[in-house]
Amino acid sequence: MTAYLVKRLLMVVPTVWGAVTLVFLAIHLAPGDPISLYIPADFPVNASEERIQELRARVGLDRPLYEQYLSFLAGVVQFDLGTSLQHRTPVSEAILERLPRTLELGLLSLAIAVALGVPIGVLSAIRRGSLLDNVAMSVALFGVSIPNFWLGILLMQLVGLYWPILPPSGFGGSILTLDGLRFALLPAITIGISGAGGLARYTRSSMLDVLNEDYVRTARSKGLSDRVVVYKHAMRNALIPIVTLLGLSFGSMLSGAVIVETVFGWPGIGRYLVTGIQNRDFPVVQGAVLVIAVGFVLANLLTDVVYGFIDPRIRYD
């Protein structure tokens, strides 16, 4: 077990380093330098050549590429992600302020996705081929196919125009408070429904695999009731691979948050990233993308570790 943990941990380091490097190279090797994106060529008069040079120097773009890369790496290790061009404030501070909000929203979305998706998938698998199965799987495909920004807009209109039970948009503090939770519910439902569709489909196929196993047939043939076979023998084993999917799902919750936070005006890291894109503020884009990617890699690490614990058959070699 320890060897597995150590190996899995060591595998994360090159992935994170690769992600950091990819973001850096993407931004610095793309045609046009980040400052020329920030101040377009047709910008009004006040963008003098000196001002542009001053900006370049401020973010270190006047130095050779390898020097910029090394200082960027050194900065990342110390969680110093540079300064926003637009607000002149440290990116890492802004991210630290917004990250908990996105994590809260992501966890709430994940909870909704699991609460909806897993039972639907299990029921579908048990009643395979029935009307219930067909309807449930069609609905799951609806969830996978609906653009989350449209679903968000529809839900906003629902509570804003017809059924005022929740605030249509905004932010009310931590979701641990009642007011905060009220604001978080709509965006979380929006993100959760897309995730639930995928989870339901995956749960169903995982459950079907297990139901075909010999030990399930054995359990049936020794006369155990359907209930015991399904819940004690099949479901427990079917849920194991689903745990791995949770790490991946958390990633899709994070990337869903980028768009859905924009729809609902939720002041998280996704909204921060989108504002950074709109302002062409490259340190903000760079920092926000990095934090989301690293968060996702760590979430996957966590699920793999949990997976190793709950399924002793899994060992990395």
Next chain:
Amino acid sequence: MTEPTRTGVSEGAAAPPETVRDLRMSLRYRFWREIRGNRMALASTIYLVLIVLVAIFGPLAYDVDPRLQSLASRLQPPSWEHPFGTDQFGRDVLARMLHGARISLFVGFAGALGGVVFGTILGLATGFWGGTWFDHLAMRLVDVMYAFPGILLAILIAAILGPSLFNVIVALSIWGIPTLSRIVRGVVLSLREQEFVVASRAVGAGPARIMARHLVVNAVGPIIVYATLSVAGSILTAAGLGFLGLGVPPPNPEWGAMLSDARAVVFRAPYLSYFPGAAIFLTVLAVNFVGDALRDAFDPRSEVRRMS
């Protein structure tokens, strides 16, 4: 990474050697058998044919400028004059939907095609030279690309390149590479040691010939399935980029960008979100239904499941 979802294709994907002609016939046969037996997939295929026809002929039949702004007719609900109403710039929404269909469908298909082509090439090469330093390096790179979940990789690329039709397609193509390359690599790895590949190597066929004549042909099933599914993902991601202002730049009509306009007047003109939203949703749903049917037709595992 040990996730079962990412390995994608099951081990049994290696089919016995078939000539190209036989294979094509059986592909078509399997496709039609599956589509005919599946009402949702049949309806979806019909819908997709219709929407493509609408994209081609719609703008010709309904000859209204989708970019023409008019202060006098802002935010009008649907009427005889403007069947889908007008947006906050007084532009005709039906005209924007029809012209938008061209852009949204083209971007979605072209982006998916790019991802499939480059992903297949990478998957073929890494599978064929599996276990070498080249394979290891390429797969680590794919791992790194997987570190950017969902739409994030496309956002990063589109944000750096700036909004344009071509750049969106580039972003979507790169976004599609990791999944396709892993799937094709998996198939190729299982095929590589099969006797017909070993035999063709023995008679002196080079890597290019083996890949083109034997490996691609036998990987066509999974490639078609995931190409179809990636069209759905590509349309959805393109719309997401458009919504964030990273797609085809305004004032060009694009379904995702139209939803962004609708968001700005979400309570004043709720109808504005219905048309582009429903169009994206139905198109993605239809492609997914067809993709699912194709997977059932090609995946040997689902075959086993149906029999048991």
